[in-house]
Amino acid sequence: MVSEGPARLMRMTSANLAACAVLLTALPVLGQSPVVDVAPDGGTPDAETRSVYMGTEFPADHVADPAAARALTVATEQSAPALVVSGGISLGAYQAGFTSTLVRFWSIARAKGGPGAGDPTPRVWTGASAGAVNALLGGLASCDPAFEQARWAPEESLFWTVWVQQLDLEELLPWDDDDRSNHLFSAPHMERTLALIQAQAEQPRFRPDCSFAFGLTVTNLRGRDIPFGWGGPDSKAELTRVTEKLVLQVMTRADGSLTARLPFTRGASSATVPYLELDPEERIHYPALGETPADDAGGQEVSLQNLLLTPQASGAFPLAFPPVAVDVSFFDMTRWEPKQTLKLVDGGFLNNNPVDLAVRLGARWVGGEGTGFNRSRFPVVYLDQDVVDWTWKPSETPRASLGPLEETYFQHVGRLMRAAQDSVVLDTLEQDPNLSGRIKIPHRGFVLPSEYQFAMMGFFDRRFRQHDFYRGMQDAIRFLSTQLTSTRAVEDLVPRVRGETLGAREQRIREVLGIASEGFRCVADGACEAAEDGVQLGKLRAATEELTKTARERALRRDGGVKTSDAAEKNPGLKHDDVDDLLAALGKVGYEYSEGVMGVAKATGSRGDLRPVRVRVGRAFHDLVSRQKSGLRIALRPAGAAFLDDWLTYTPPRQALTVHLSRQRGPGLGWEIPLAFTAHEERREEGGVSDRSEWRFGVSVSGFGVRDMDQLVPNETRMRLVTLGTYADFVSDMDGFGGTFKWLQGGPYVRLRAGLGASGSYLRDPEEFSFLLPEARLGVDVAELVGLRLSVPLYLVKKSEDGWHDGTPKIFKETGLGVEMLFTWW
Numbered sequence: 001m002v003s004e005g006p007a008r009l010m011r012m013t014s015a016n017l018a019a020c021a022v023l024l025t026a027l028p029v030l031g032q033s034p035v036v037d038v039a040p041d042g043g044t045p046d047a048e049t050r051s052v053y054m055g056t057e058f059p060a061d062h063v064a065d066p067a068a069a070r071a072l073t074v075a076t077e078q079s080a081p082a083l084v085v086s087g088g089i090s091l092g093a094y095q096a097g098f099t100s101t102l103v104r105f106w107s108i109a110r111a112k113g114g115p116g117a118g119d120p121t122p123r124v125w126t127g128a129s130a131g132a133v134n135a136l137l138g139g140l141a142s143c144d145p146a147f148e149q150a151r152w153a154p155e156e157s158l159f160w161t162v163w164v165q166q167l168d169l170e171e172l173l174p175w176d177d178d179d180r181s182n183h184l185f186s187a188p189h190m191e192r193t194l195a196l197i198q199a200q201a202e203q204p205r206f207r208p209d210c211s212f213a214f215g216l217t218v219t220n221l222r223g224r225d226i227p228f229g230w231g232g233p234d235s236k237a238e239l240t241r242v243t244e245k246l247v248l249q250v251m252t253r254a255d256g257s258l259t260a261r262l263p264f265t266r267g268a269s270s271a272t273v274p275y276l277e278l279d280p281e282e283r284i285h286y287p288a289l290g291e292t293p294a295d296d297a298g299g300q301e302v303s304l305q306n307l308l309l310t311p312q313a314s315g316a317f318p319l320a321f322p323p324v325a326v327d328v329s330f331f332d333m334t335r336w337e338p339k340q341t342l343k344l345v346d347g348g349f350l351n352n353n354p355v356d357l358a359v360r361l362g363a364r365w366v367g368g369e370g371t372g373f374n375r376s377r378f379p380v381v382y383l384d385q386d387v388v389d390w391t392w393k394p395s396e397t398p399r400a401s402l403g404p405l406e407e408t409y410f411q412h413v414g415r416l417m418r419a420a421q422d423s424v425v426l427d428t429l430e431q432d433p434n435l436s437g438r439i440k441i442p443h444r445g446f447v448l449p450s451e452y453q454f455a456m457m458g459f460f461d462r463r464f465r466q467h468d469f470y471r472g473m474q475d476a477i478r479f480l481s482t483q484l485t486s487t488r489a490v491e492d493l494v495p496r497v498r499g500e501t502l503g504a505r506e507q508r509i510r511e512v513l514g515i516a517s518e519g520f521r522c523v524a525d526g527a528c529e530a531a532e533d534g535v536q537l538g539k540l541r542a543a544t545e546e547l548t549k550t551a552r553e554r555a556l557r558r559d560g561g562v563k564t565s566d567a568a569e570k571n572p573g574l575k576h577d578d579v580d581d582l583l584a585a586l587g588k589v590g591y592e593y594s595e596g597v598m599g600v601a602k603a604t605g606s607r608g609d610l611r612p613v614r615v616r617v618g619r620a621f622h623d624l625v626s627r628q629k630s631g632l633r634i635a636l637r638p639a640g641a642a643f644l645d646d647w648l649t650y651t652p653p654r655q656a657l658t659v660h661l662s663r664q665r666g667p668g669l670g671w672e673i674p675l676a677f678t679a680h681e682e683r684r685e686e687g688g689v690s691d692r693s694e695w696r697f698g699v700s701v702s703g704f705g706v707r708d709m710d711q712l713v714p715n716e717t718r719m720r721l722v723t724l725g726t727y728a729d730f731v732s733d734m735d736g737f738g739g740t741f742k743w744l745q746g747g748p749y750v751r752l753r754a755g756l757g758a759s760g761s762y763l764r765d766p767e768e769f770s771f772l773l774p775e776a777r778l779g780v781d782v783a784e785l786v787g788l789r790l791s792v793p794l795y796l797v798k799k800s801e802d803g804w805h806d807g808t809p810k811i812f813k814e815t816g817l818g819v820e821m822l823f824t825w826w
Contacts, residue, residue: 050502057486058379062434072377076438078488079374080106082358083122083138086384087129087348089317090167090450090458093465094385095131096159097472098442098479099138102381104513105480107147109489118372120489122381123274123365124213126358129348131383132216132314136250136307137162140201143210143252151516154473158200164466166193169459169613170596173620180623183322190321194308201304204256211251213276213361214260214307216314217347217354218244221323226284227333243350244328244342245357246310247286248302249276260302262288263364268297274367275299287328292339313344319624321345352421353384356428359435379487380439385451388444390551393573440483446471447547449540452579453647460613463533463594467540470523473515481505536592543585550574550581580683583609607649607681614648622826638783641826642748650681650692652731653784653824660702660789662818665723665761668702672822674731692748693732695755700725707763708813720761727757727777734780753779757791771797772814784824791816 060072083102088095106121113120121142127135137159141147146157154160172185179187225238248260263276263286271277278286278298290306306327313324323343329336347354362378429436448468450458458465481502484490494508518531523541528534551574574581587605594600597612621644625636645651652674661667679694705720734750757775762768772793781787796809 052496052498052500052502052505053482053485054496054498055486057440057483058438060434061437075374075377076379077486077491078118078372079378080118080120080372081122081379081381081440081487082124082126082362083135083381084353084355084358084383085125085127085131085135085138086353086386087127087131087315087346088385089130089455090465091385091448091455091468092130092134092167093163093450093458094444094448094468094472094475095134095383096137096163097154097469097474098383098476099134099472100141100154100157100159101473101476101513102480103138103141104147104152105476105493105509106489107142107144108512108514109493111148113489113492117488117492118370120372120487122212123373123378124215124358124362126215126354126361127311127314128217128352128354129315129317129346131352132311132347133162134159135216136214136311137197139212139214139250140206140258142212143206143258145205145207149514151514153516154469154520155517158197160469161196162193164462164469166196167459167465168462168596169616172459173597173616175616175619177620177623179322180620181627182624183319184617184620184624185320187322190312194312198304198308201258201308206252206256206258208252208254208256211249211274213247213365214250215245215247215354215357215361216310217351217357218246218310218313218326218344219346219349220244220342220344222342224330243347244287244344245285245351245354246289246328247276247357247361248289248307248310249274250307258304260304260307262293262298262300262302264298265296268299270297270299271366274365274371276361277364277366283331284333287330288336290327290339292329293336296336314347316345318345348421350421351424353382353425355380355382355425355439359428359432377438380435381484382439382441384441385444387441388551390548391573392551392576394575440479442475442479442483444471445475445478445548447544447551447574447582449544449582452577452582454577457579457582460596460610461594461598462596463537463540466519467523467537467544470517470520471544473520474524477506477509477513478502480509533594536594539589539591540586542589543582543591546588547574547581547585579610580607583607607683610649611651614644614651617648618644618651618826634785637824637826638749638785641784645692645748646690650679650690652676652679652694652696653826655825656784657823658698658700658820659823660700660818660820662702662705662789662816664705664707664814664816665702665720665759665818666705668700668723670698670700670725670820672696672698691733693730696729696731696753698727698729700727705761718763718765720763723759723761725757725759727755727775729753729755729777729779731781749783751781751784753777753781753787759791766801769799770814772809773797779820781822784822787820787822789816789818789820 056073056077058073058076060069060076063069063072083099085095085099103121109117109120122138125135125139127133141157141159155164166189171189174186174189177186220242223240223242226241227236228239229236247263249263250258250260252258263278264271265283266277266279268277280296283298288300289310290302291300293300309324309326313326316322316324323345325341326344327339327341329339331337351357358380362373362380363375365373365375448458448471449461449464450468453460458468480490485496485505490509493512494505496505518527518534519537522528522531522534522537526538526541528538528541531537553573583603584605586603586609589603591603592600593603593609597616598609599612601609601612603609618641621640622637625633625640628636641653654674656672656674658670658672659668660670674694674696676694680692682691701722701724703720703722705723706717707720708717731751731753733748734752755777757772757777759772759775761770763770772791772795774794776792776794777789778792779787779789792811793809793814795806796814797804797806799805
């Protein structure tokens with residue numbers, strides 16, 4: 001159910017570029033961080049002193065006639081909106097809090113609205129990846145009478161069940177999983193989560209007059225060809241499409257049960273209001289979900305099971321989740337083709353913010369007149385959690401540390417991929433330049449734990465998701481008080497008062513919402529005494545408040561000049577997705593992680609906190625790689641381990657089988673065990689250099705080696721029938737001595753080792769037992785696959801026919817030089 005995730009330009013090194021390439025496709029759209037007004041001290045104006053805006057949030061500035069412009073403004077303010085939710089991976093918990101609060105407010109407005117007020121809940125919900133899940137949950141919630149009750153406990157909602165209770169890494173990534181052939185996360189757990197949603201959806205609990213359009217994006221890995229050109233044979237071609245858009249109408253029956261159906265074809269006599277219609281020529285772009293349509297009229301019923309498969313497919317992030325098999329039919333210009341089963345994955349690859357789909361579905365919604373929805377002037381709520389109230393500190397790799405390809409191409413990969421996703425939104429705005437005035441974009445007001453580690457961090461700790469859910473609620477209240485403040489739904493329930501502060505207006509909206517949640521009061525107000533687990537939730541709040549304060553001190557003015565406070569000049573701000581900042585803040589407040597993968601451990605402020613996650617993810621990745629073909633295993637294992645080390649924290653392999661060969665000792669086998677408690681990691685920001693090291697203990701057995709009888713000239717040799725050895729090596733990255741010597745920076749793929757060992761050999765002709773106590777060992781490993789070993793004896797003890805002897809060995813006779821293959825378990 002997740003995507004792609006979050007949304008950021010990442011500092012990329014040559015070591016993790018290949019692994020990051022897949023994850024970068026999850027980067028959300030609209031990367032520009034908005035600029036905000038700045039208070040006299042350089043920060044954001046305080047809500048307690050900022051006055052409520054009394055004008056309209058939807059000015060029709062493109063219309064010269066004031067009366068006509070005002071008519072368009074009023075039409076937008078009085079219309080129900082469309083809502084677009086972007087992909088966000090574990091930030092889906094934040095989206096869930098935000099979306100559920102909006103639905104709660106609109107549901108109250110509908111219930112209390114007078115005759116002719118209309119229904120303010122969205123008629124169109126679209127999303128991608130995690131956003132597709134929240135779009136469907138939002139649509140279902142808008143039909144749920146529970147959101148109209150006098151008091152509202154968000155912890156009892158389906159939003160909370162799915163995002164806070166279900167999506168924990170301990171369940172998503174079980175220690176043992178026999179089905180890790182093409183994915184890491186547990187498919188059965190996701191199926192159980194969807195079963196919970198289906199069980200709720202099958203209950204006859206919904207308003208009988210509810211209906212909404214639902215659309216999402218998915219990626220068809222196989223792709224399909226779309227006919228291009230309508231002229232004669234010479235003017236026809238084909239275009240390849242991989243991003244499919246699935247659209248449905250979800251509606252309730254008279255008994256309060258849910259059903260879904262396909263859009264109708266324009267002019268179909270069987271269409272019943274309200275309905276979603278498509279032009280006949282558009283059918284080629286929208287697959288029919290489920291069974292092949294029996295005719296061209298459209299409107300065929302779609303089962304709830306097939307409906308729920310769509311957000312699962314849209315959130316099937318590659319490598320994390322398996323592709324989802326979905327039955328669809330395609331229109332081939334003249335007829336519907338037979339049903340086929342597609343393997344679909346994350347919809348956020350090329351369209352992570354499907355505003356184009358929302359605009360199109362809103363314009364094709366029939367039956368909104370008189371019900372509160374204006375198909376030509378509806379507002380669009382564009383929820384992209386990466387639009388924030390501050391400016392991130394630039395994260396740039398020093399130019400001196402970049403190679404030619406990195407400097408020319410690789411450092412720009414993230415921006416190029418984001419631009420590819422942004423192009424969908426930009427094309428939509430290009431077709432209708434005035435649409436931008438109807439789009440309202442909430443600004444996230446707080447740094448969130450879930451946004452770190454490619455927005456995966458929320459899965460690591462249940463309390464992270466809980467905190468972010470409440471922050472989403474808090475930002476939704478701010479959104480209602482600002483960008484939606486002039487809409488009819490808000491004005492009817494909470495009329496604006498001239499001179500009222502924004503803080504006072506937000507408090508009035510909170511009273512209307514009737515939020516019965518001590519957890520929300522803890523995160524929003526700091527009143528944590530009555531909250532369950534309030535002490536730790538309060539500490540988490542304190543940590544994120546401090547991070548948010550640091551980030552806000554870098555805010556920019558809109559007036560074209562940069563003005564920063566004295567505090568901002570002294571504080572460099574926060575880098576986007578720099579997990580070390582979060583870990584340091586958690587350690588500073590003495591936070592204790594919740595039960596689960598993190599193991600109820602106290603935060604130390606270092607990446608060592610992430611070691612339990614690294615071990616579990618590493619085990620899952622090892623299982624995944626072990627099921628691949630041998631050539632791919634060889635490439636993926638070290639590359640994946642290096643990426644996980646850089647992404648989370650360094651954890652040495654569990655063990656390794658070694659196969660070695662040298663002239664002096666012959667072929668042999670060995671077993672090596674890294675001592676995890678000795679593992680050390682040191683990260684240096686300058687140049688992106690890091691040092692990872694640990695001690696390794698090993699044993700070996702080899703045979704049929706040779707020992708020269710003389711040191712310098714060709715001579716006779718003796719056979720070493722068998723040699724037993726043991727050693728302890730210190731293994732460390734070749735990091736150019738902390739980056740001082742660039743030509744020695746081998747990254748995580750080249751590691752040096754030095755240590756001491758001991759060995760004993762049995763020789764023939766004449767018979768002799770030889771013991772090297774100790775041996776100095778040097779070596780270099782490449783990609784944890786192959787290594788070069790040099791062992792130099794320091795002291796010799798031997799027993800021959802004439803008794804025991806000891807002393808300094810003859811270096812040439814006893815020095816061993818060989819190669820070693822490592823078969824590593826992670």
